[in-house]
Amino acid sequence: MAGLAQRVLSERSLRNAARSTFDQRLAQVRQDIEARGIGGRIADKVGGDARDMLDEAVEVADQNRGVVAGTIVALLLWFFRNPIMAWAETVLGADSADKDTDDE
Secondary structure, three states: OHHHHHHHHHHHHHHHHHHHHHHHHHHHHHHHHHHOOHHHHHHHHHHHHHHHHHHHHHHHHHHOHHHHHHHHHHHHHHHOHHHHHHHHHHHHHHHHHHHHHHHO
């Protein structure tokens, strides 16, 4: 029984040491949260991630300038497709009207 009692005391001291370490760490975490709120930490994390993604995007765009330029041109043409088609119809309509008057 003496060995068992010694083992219980040993296990208890290990448990108490672990609990003390846990309590210290928990106190540190609580102090950190009080000093800098969770919202601030999330904002810092999101801001840092956004900066990293922007840096990577700039690097990729720098390496593929032709693709980026082509994409921008395609997007601009798509956005302005209606005015461009109206202008083309006006120009082509004027040309076909001129040809019809020349034929008569």
